[in-house]
Amino acid sequence: MSDYQVTHSKSQVFYDVFERKAELKHQTHYCPGCGHGVAHKLVAEAIADMGLQDKTIFVSPVGCSVFAYYYFDTGNVQAAHGRTPAVATGLKRACPESMVVAYQGDGDLAAIGTAEILHAANRGEKISVFFINNAIYGMTGGQMAPTTLVGQTSTTSPFGRWPGNEGYPLHVCELLATLEAPVYIERVALCDNKNTMKARKAVRKALELQKNGAGFTFVEILSPCPTIWKMDPLDARRWIEEKMLPVFPLGVFRDRPAPQMKESPVPHHTFVEALELDTKDGDTHERAQTSKQAGRSLTLKMAGFGGQGVLLLGQIVAEMGMREGLEVSWLPSYGPEMRSGSAHCHVCLAQERIGSPLISHPDVLIAMNEISLRKFAPQVKSGGLILYNRSELPEGFEMPQARVVCVPASDLADQLGMAKVANVIMLGALMAENDLLTEESAMSVVQSTLGAKAKSASVLEMNRKALQAGREFMQKAATPVQN
Amino acid sequence: MASQARGKVTIDINECKGCGLCVAACPPKCLELEDGLNSYGVHPAHYLGVDCTGCGICFYTCPEPGAITVYRMSPPPKAVITTTEERNAPAH
Numbered sequence: 158m159s160d161y162q163v164t165h166s167k168s169q170v171f172y173d174v175f176e177r178k179a180e181l182k183h184q185t186h187y188c189p190g191c192g193h194g195v196a197h198k199l200v201a202e203a204i205a206d207m208g209l210q211d212k213t214i215f216v217s218p219v220g221c222s223v224f225a226y227y228y229f230d231t232g233n234v235q236a237a238h239g240r241t242p243a244v245a246t247g248l249k250r251a252c253p254e255s256m257v258v259a260y261q262g263d264g265d266l267a268a269i270g271t272a273e274i275l276h277a278a279n280r281g282e283k284i285s286v287f288f289i290n291n292a293i294y295g296m297t298g299g300q301m302a303p304t305t306l307v308g309q310t311s312t313t314s315p316f317g318r319w320p321g322n323e324g325y326p327l328h329v330c331e332l333l334a335t336l337e338a339p340v341y342i343e344r345v346a347l348c349d350n351k352n353t354m355k356a357r358k359a360v361r362k363a364l365e366l367q368k369n370g371a372g373f374t375f376v377e378i379l380s381p382c383p384t385i386w387k388m389d390p391l392d393a394r395r396w397i398e399e400k401m402l403p404v405f406p407l408g409v410f411r412d413r414p415a416p417q418m419k420e421s422p423v424p425h426h427t428f429v430e431a432l433e434l435d436t437k438d439g440d441t442h443e444r445a446q447t448s449k450q451a452g453r454s455l456t457l458k459m460a461g462f463g464g465q466g467v468l469l470l471g472q473i474v475a476e477m478g479m480r481e482g483l484e485v486s487w488l489p490s491y492g493p494e495m496r497s498g499s500a501h502c503h504v505c506l507a508q509e510r511i512g513s514p515l516i517s518h519p520d521v522l523i524a525m526n527e528i529s530l531r532k533f534a535p536q537v538k539s540g541g542l543i544l545y546n547r548s549e550l551p552e553g554f555e556m557p558q559a560r561v562v563c564v565p566a567s568d569l570a571d572q573l574g575m576a577k578v579a580n581v582i583m584l585g586a587l588m589a590e591n592d593l594l595t596e597e598s599a600m601s602v603v604q605s606t607l608g609a610k611a612k613s614a615s616v617l618e619m620n621r622k623a624l625q626a627g628r629e630f631m632q633k634a635a636t637p638v639q640n
Numbered sequence: 641m642a643s644q645a646r647g648k649v650t651i652d653i654n655e656c657k658g659c660g661l662c663v664a665a666c667p668p669k670c671l672e673l674e675d676g677l678n679s680y681g682v683h684p685a686h687y688l689g690v691d692c693t694g695c696g697i698c699f700y701t702c703p704e705p706g707a708i709t710v711y712r713m714s715p716p717p718k719a720v721i722t723t724t725e726e727r728n729a730p731a732h
Binding site for chain 1: 647648652655660661701706712
């Protein structure tokens with residue numbers, strides 16, 4: 158009597174026990190005859206055979222397969238509806254050595270996630286997407302999907318899908334095959350033995366290509382949904398063959414090496430690295446411990462109309478604080494307009510950790526126009542400081558609790574010949590009033606904030622003059638305007 | 641004596657959901673649904689005990705990851721055929 162050897166059994170890529178519920182720990186949650194289980198098995202088998210279980214991150218969608226993380230003993234991320242390719246993009250870029258498997262249904266991929274799949278494919282992200290197309294929304298109970306066939310009834314197309322009302326079914330493979338970047342696109346079907354084995358081959362090929370770093374790979378799997386289609390499992394498989402195949406023809410839509418996709422020559426510095434490059438001496442963190450700043454904090458609100466540089470001023474102050482080794486926060490608030498409209502930001506510099514970046518009662522208000530002054534001045538702390546961008550206060554304005562200084566920054570900037578530096582003049586004025594920030598850090602932050610523009614020595618010099626102008630103005634204004 | 645089947649299938653009756661896909665897919669038709677019910681109340685599939693070739697089609701058809709296990713008879717050791725010259729050639 159010869160011995161039998163196991164040739165096909167539960168893949169090691171599946172958990173031994175499915176912990177989803179107290180009961181049914183050895184069954185998936187899929188309906189009898191569902192295609193998801195078969196697709197899961199094909200993916201799991203391919204991963205196991207390639208020996209990549211420990212390198213795989215499985216990104217599950219929203220839909221029936223949302224619980225894939227209960228089944229796959231790999232890395233798992235469950236993405237928001239339709240966003241699987243976007244999440245997979247991030248994972249693959251952060252962990253390029255990983256195998257990133259994006260698994261989506263047709264409601265997820267072809268409706269709410271149309272943008273994500275199209276752009277991930279267009280960028281040639283080196284991921285594998287398995288697209289389970291059953292022409293219907295399964296989990297939510299049979300609503301019409303973008304892939305629903307013409308004439309097919311659903312709860313939301315009870316008279317059948319009519320192109321004049323709901324449009325035609327979306328052909329995702331064909332759509333993606335118009336793009337340059339994808340390397341492999343195939344449509345397969347789980348409708349009979351032969352096609353199931355073709356699907357197995359396609360899944361393996363997609364993963365093999367990803368393993369070799371080839372590029373974006375996509376396999377659409379036409380899959381039965383007996384429950385929602387209201388058929389027994391065998392009829393459902395026949396329905397794929399008879400109804401779906403004429404609409405969604407099987408085949409390879411793309412199989413070629415990736416085009417040469419050049420990346421920009423931007424150096425890939427991390428944020429910390431970039432800061433180190435600028436600070437050079439690298440002692441910024443120690444400075445805060447030893448200096449006069451211990452235990453001190455400063456909260457500011459900067460406000461004006463969009464284009465006056467109030468948000469940028471906030472950023473500069475926050476980054477200066479960062480270079481001084483302080484905890485900082487910067488919270489902008491602005492409308493959709495790029496120019497005009499009102500804009501303000503909250504900045505907090507502190508020795509301690511910052512609880513909330515939202516500042517209700519700032520120590521300092523920098524008001525770049527009258528509206529901002531009237532709106533925010535009442536919030537300023539008692540004993541606080543208000544810097545107002547005019548030579549005098551508006552009529553009838555009274556603010557007894559705070560010291561108000563009129564710094565005509567815009568006028569001074571015009572005198573310097575560059576209206577844009579009004580915000581830097583305000584910074585100079587602020588620094589004259591507060592020794593938490595140093596001129597040295599101000600200039601280096603201005604330099605790095607301006608980026609390429611600062612390479613022009615004249616622009617940098619203009620900013621230096623603006624800083625000085627603000628500082629000098631405050632020193633000259635020996636007797637601040639008092640209310 | 642009837643020759644021993646080349647393959648063998650075991651089906652975990654607690655994992656089977658009784659969809660019947662394996663029964664229809666099996667090329668030698670050696671699977672069927674039981675008359676009795678399993679603990680979940682479905683008729684699970686079972687192997688008739690003869691004719692399995694170990695092809696694995698039922699495994700790929702079954703949606704449950706662990707319901708079906710397929711075995712194949714291990715092949716007998718291959719007879720090594722050599723010529724007289726080879727046998728007489730000096731060993732390297």
